[in-house]
Amino acid sequence: MPKHTRLTGIKRCHSYTVDEAAQVCGVTARTIRNWEKEGLRVMNCARPALIRGDDLRAHIKSQREGRKAPLGIETFYCLRCRKARAAAGGMADCTITGPRATLSALCALRSALCALRSARSAKAWSQNPSPCLAARSLNASSI
Numbered sequence: 001m002p003k004h005t006r007l008t009g010i011k012r013c014h015s016y017t018v019d020e021a022a023q024v025c026g027v028t029a030r031t032i033r034n035w036e037k038e039g040l041r042v043m044n045c046a047r048p049a050l051i052r053g054d055d056l057r058a059h060i061k062s063q064r065e066g067r068k069a070p071l072g073i074e075t076f077y078c079l080r081c082r083k084a085r086a087a088a089g090g091m092a093d094c095t096i097t098g099p100r101a102t103l104s105a106l107c108a109l110r111s112a113l114c115a116l117r118s119a120r121s122a123k124a125w126s127q128n129p130s131p132c133l134a135a136r137s138l139n140a141s142s143i
Helices: 018-025 029-038 053-067 122-127
Strands: 076-079 084-086 091-097 100-106 114-119 136-138
Touching: 018 029, 018 053, 076 100
Parallel strands: 091 136
Antiparallel strands: 076 084, 076 114, 091 100, 100 114
16 A cells, blocks of 8 residues: 555546545555545435545545644654654654754653654755754764
8 A cells, every 4th residue: 555645636516436545646545435424525415436536535535634744943853743742852863864963862751762854955954953952963974
């Protein structure tokens, strides 16, 4: 099964049967039926049951938004908790590989690995690390 369902083939003004919706999204018909139980709107007034394309797109987008974990200034994405968590001890490691920097720290709650891919360039991190974290620069060659 794919990690992400496809939105590109779903037409907003088109009505789909369960099998057609499954084929367009790249999932099984059972997944579409599970989405019905989760709140996907289905027109059951006639057989076969039809699903409007815009309802299908809206349901998939709402699922994606529910999984996101917005990060604050001093938070990292914990890979075990799957939530935004503070770094243990307020410390993080800055690994510079190529043009970008990756910050990694330990979760304050479970001591699991937390990560943050920085949108700032590696040069910006080496000149002015985050004032909130005691970041330590590492060269990719020394790893």
